[in-house]
Amino acid sequence: MEVLVAAGAWAMSPISNYLSTQAGSRLFPRYENSTFESNLFEQLSSSAHVYFPGSEGFNASTTRWSTLDAPNVTITVEVANEADVVEVVKFANEHGKPYLVVNNGHGAITTVGKLQNGVQIWMRQLNSVAIAPDSQTATFGGGILAKDVTDGLWAAGKQTVTGACECVSLLGAGLGGGHGWLQGRHGLVSDQFVSLNMVMADGTLQTIDQNHELWWAMRGAGHNFGIVTSVTSKIYDVEHPNWAFQMLVFTGDKVEGLYTNINEELLRNGTQPVDIMHFSVFINNPALDPVNPVIILFILQEGVDVVDVKYTQSFTALGPILAQAESGDYRDLPRWTAMAKNDDVCKKHGLANTRFPIDIQAYDIPAQKKVFDVFASAIKDTPALNSSLFLFEGYSVQGVKSVPPQDTAYPFRESNLLLAPVVAYKEDGEQLAKKAEALGEELREILHQASGQKELRTYVNYAFGTEGVKSMYGYEQWRQDRLHALKKKYDPQGKFSFYAPIA
Template sequence: MQTHGVATCVGIAWAVLLAVPIVSCSPASLSDNSTRTPAKGIDVGKLARFLSPTAKILFPGSTDFTAYTARWSNLEPPTPSIVVVAGIEKDVSKTVKFAFDYNIPILAYNGHHGTHTTLGKMDYGIEIYLPQLNTITIAKDMTSVTVGGGVNVKTLIDTLWEAGKQAVTGWCECVSFLGPALGGGHGWLQGHHGLISDQFLSMNVVLANGDLKTIDAHSDMWWGMRGAGHNLGIVTSVTTKIYDIVSPNWAIETIIFSGDKLKAVYEAANKDLLQNGTQSSDIHNWSYWQNDASLDPNNPVIIMFVVQEGVDVVDPRYTTPFHDIGPLMITPQSGTYKDLAAWTGIAKESPPCQDFGLNNPRFPIYLNEYNTTAMQKAWDIYAPAISGENNPYSLSIFMWEDYATAGVRARGVKSTAFAFRQDLILAAPLIIYAPNKARDLAVEQLGNKLRELVQEGTGRGSELHAYVNYAYGTEGPEAWYGYEPWRQNRLRTLKKKYDPKGKFSFYGPIA
């Protein structure tokens, strides 16, 4: 998801929402009745006059307002007062300018998967809803595509596929294309080409004062937007590289193990997949620790995905070591790149893409290898914490994502604000539970404890490497954007220049 935010304004007397029976109105009708404001301090009529005929302003209590403010995770969600549905890029610019002039918090929204607890600091203000900015324009030379700020992953993949093209995108179909990219952005093709943001050629960005600016590699802002972009502006469109489909066929083996095989499974993954950082660019390995009562009613199981590009059957040299361990189940499948999301449970129809009203905090950490001693310690706490009849955390998943990384590591470590190019694995416990204030602290403690145990195996001491797009929200700027003083200084300099009032500071704030 792409979420941009603003710092909560100190000293503002937060308004109480008025119970007005308004569903949704066009800007024209609102401009005729400027007194119909859903929150004190926001002159909706004046705002409406700035917007295009295709824009809409939504009020609390309407069906669309409820739909457009829904979150995938309900732990510390933002609570905007109104929603502006942008019809064109200038609607975003005009809304931000209005909010800047009247000192109103803003948060851009083109997905709903961000889980930072800092989002909850937005308890008043304007949400800018981007999904109507859904244009996809392939360049005549077929080397790039310009993508609107509201386009999601599946739409972009499908559109490019019909043209015989691909782009580096995120892997979850329901997530926006741009949101993950502003934090770096992982994807199935990164082993060849690098991160999502590494592909960018130019972008249209709305600055904190409302200016709409086109930037590229000649801008000092360019470096920061690719890794810490949520802090610097709202991207309304981007032009990014695209590639010919070289290998339409892909294959997967889903191999499931009981928990007692943990050390053997991940020792095999280190040796036969990671290969000391020399993993092939056509191989990806994910695994989940989650409950499956049909296979083990008392403990979670280990679900291992071995994914290979350009084949109809995963090469046995990658799978045989796992077969030899003694899995509970083996399921091979073959198809195309477009099948990957369904195979790994992240298609638009899959449970993770649905809004069930649950809390879904994650506690990410980057690794360079599987330390099976540390992982066993984490398992010994995780397994009993989520298992058992009527366990409130029974839907939880411990994710271990091993993408091919050669294309990511080939870029210079100083090339963008994304700091952790040399790391090989992204892990994260995802603790899923029904909203319950009494459990929030316990979940935070559990997630942090699991991450701390895994951290012990990295040899980094207290230096946590955390993917900003998965973050819980308390990790801090160094864990999200790198510990080197020059990195933090460069980010702070950009923040001071482009957002001195901290308007974009709800999501992974730099300071």
């Protein structure tokens, strides 16, 4: 039976609304016109749930951080274990239904909008943490979020690299490389992987480790090859539990002096100390400046209770309009930088959040001034864009650069800085969407032209969706050849080609 017809017939059942809104969603009778859904349901474990449009569970599972080009989903399956994932993939394959995995819905790339009338596989129950007896590795469920990784390990005096934002999943970030606070010590999120349990395009469950030819691809281009149900990663003793931060807020007239100081005092030609990170943002805040955006700078230092004055004195000399300092431990970093689970960045406000990332080596001061002015002018001229911001991420990079570039699919290990305008707006027609995209592309192009880099390097996890395969996965021909060969071998029908597809 045609799947769409079956779904529609079930939705018109006189008790469908009642069943679909039950909290557990385990009640699922066999109706003669709902063969697809009822047969799928019978294959799942007792803790799995199936949700349909109109139900609370369906709405929760399909609400995304960015509304632009959201995937079109007709059914959500909340899996409870990896066997459920196998069954969903097999069943969807048999019925010709496309599928997409979601952890917390933060993947904002527009290519996911190509999924139509699809099955969504919701991974939130796969959030376990199991530390190995030797305390050198831990195994995490495939749907676990960064905060749960950090908290689960911290209780045992351990930590590992996660993305900086608490509400982003470990694997959502990790399969594309994964930048984070501890990367200077240990490398990217994907550099911690020891093995992956993964459901392949044909529905088989495999373990991918260093002995498998997909091992290279999974660390940087992993979204293209399967559904990771669990990952075993390296973990580390917490050697430096205490951290300190200094926040300084500047008006826009300080942009040139600020980024000159960052280049000279923090970045140091790509030799930023391993215990130091800087993070800055252009953001609209009328309470601090009613005319122009302000610039917020965060300086974070590991292993101290107060950020060393040698890293802050040149910035305080610029005359910030606001300053704040605090000490704590590693778990405080997301709160200090407004990336904690309850902060706005983790909330789904119904906005189109579009990012236009670029990797560069150092700040070009005239370009910083120009992008500030263009950004400020744009949000004045178009108030619908005034929720936008501009991110400048300066993690330490020693651990990232210590891994030979050819060892993983992650392509841009030599980069020092990750920059991204985030153009945010409430969708209101094609004209506004085009204006937003044009702004993001203009801001990125200013930085690209000033960088001296011939090639545009974009972090795949932040990509807008129009950048192209080489920009996301590397320009070397051997990289492209290897990725395409593996894609053809392991996913010839393009089952996993909705998130930043290789092909």
